[in-house]
Amino acid sequence: MTARIIDGKAIAKTIETEVAQAIARLGFAPGLVAVRVGNDPASEVYVRSKAKKARELGLRGDELILPDSTSEADLLAHIDRLNRDDAVDGILVQLPLPPQIDPKKVIDSIDPAKDVDGFHPINVGKLHLGRPTLAPCTPAGIIRLIESTGVTIAGCNAVVIGRSDIVGKPMAALLLQANATVTIAHSRTRDLAAAVGGADIVVAAVGRPLLVTREMVKPGAIVIDVGMNRLEAGDAGRIAHDEEKSRLLAKNGTVLVGDVDFCRVREVAGWITPVPGGVGPMTIAMLMRNTVTAAEWRR
Numbered sequence: 496m497t498a499r500i501i502d503g504k505a506i507a508k509t510i511e512t513e514v515a516q517a518i519a520r521l522g523f524a525p526g527l528v529a530v531r532v533g534n535d536p537a538s539e540v541y542v543r544s545k546a547k548k549a550r551e552l553g554l555r556g557d558e559l560i561l562p563d564s565t566s567e568a569d570l571l572a573h574i575d576r577l578n579r580d581d582a583v584d585g586i587l588v589q590l591p592l593p594p595q596i597d598p599k600k601v602i603d604s605i606d607p608a609k610d611v612d613g614f615h616p617i618n619v620g621k622l623h624l625g626r627p628t629l630a631p632c633t634p635a636g637i638i639r640l641i642e643s644t645g646v647t648i649a650g651c652n653a654v655v656i657g658r659s660d661i662v663g664k665p666m667a668a669l670l671l672q673a674n675a676t677v678t679i680a681h682s683r684t685r686d687l688a689a690a691v692g693g694a695d696i697v698v699a700a701v702g703r704p705l706l707v708t709r710e711m712v713k714p715g716a717i718v719i720d721v722g723m724n725r726l727e728a729g730d731a732g733r734i735a736h737d738e739e740k741s742r743l744l745a746k747n748g749t750v751l752v753g754d755v756d757f758c759r760v761r762e763v764a765g766w767i768t769p770v771p772g773g774v775g776p777m778t779i780a781m782l783m784r785n786t787v788t789a790a791e792w793r794r
């Protein structure tokens with residue numbers, strides 16, 4: 496048996512349609528401002544796609560692009576201005592930030608009501624208390640992907656590999672909220688294979704290429720791959736299947752792989768997300784969802 500593929504692109508489209516309908520009902524265009532400091536190439540792509548997708552769905556989507564040399568005080572002044580601007584419903588500051596800026600101070604300065612990333616300590620606290628809040632986009636999107644399988648999360652054993660503030664920790668909170676029995680594995684976990692082997696749901700979010708192997712995964716499990724690792728072409732030999740290699744080979748000769756050995760794990764899993772086209776599209780869709788929710792709650 497091979498796993499069914501969870502089509503993140505298609506599920507993201509249905510969320511985007513819901514968002515467009517919700518905006519039409521609102522009768523005004525909620526405003527999202529995506530802030531980028533500096534010229535990190537990945538951040539350039541993310542911030543541009545977020546603002547563009549917002550406009551596509553009928554939101555007001557703006558990019559605020561600041562130079563790499565921006566001081567912490569300058570960035571905080573910009574955020575203060577956006578916090579006070581009534582036409583702005585969502586503020587997102589793309590991470591990572593240049594070294595002169597403390598990301599904690601920046602996150603703490605965003606009005607929690609406009610914190611569409613769900614990173615502010617107030618929103619993190621509400622998430623862990625199970626109260627309504629703006630939940631971080633990637634884990635919120637993953638819950639939708641898991642729900643799309645029709646498997647009931649309640650009672651499942653779930654393992655989250657990775658304990659980042661952006662994915663691992665909020666993922667564990669959302670799975671617990673859905674009544675899963677949750678294990679968080681990380682770099683100091685002694686026996687990863689044992690933790691993964693007991694899991695009905697595996698969420699891999701550590702940034703270690705091909706960490707989750709076929710031998711670890713329980714037959715029939717749902718496997719969600721958050722990894723986005725670029726391997727140099729020379730390392731591509733680690734990918735077992737030639738047809739996969741050619742599919743994933745980018746123009747610049749690097750290869751994009753997840754944290755899961757997709758080709759082999761799909762032979763035992765019940766459901767699996769591809770990289771790309773699994774978790775990625777959901778993150779942006781949920782950001783749009785959060786922006787509309789922020790507008791509905793705040794206005």
Ligand code: GUN
Pocket residue numbers: 587588589590591612632633661
């Ligand atoms: N950097 C990596 N992921 C994210 C995210 O979800 N939001 C922001 N703001 N920055 C990121």
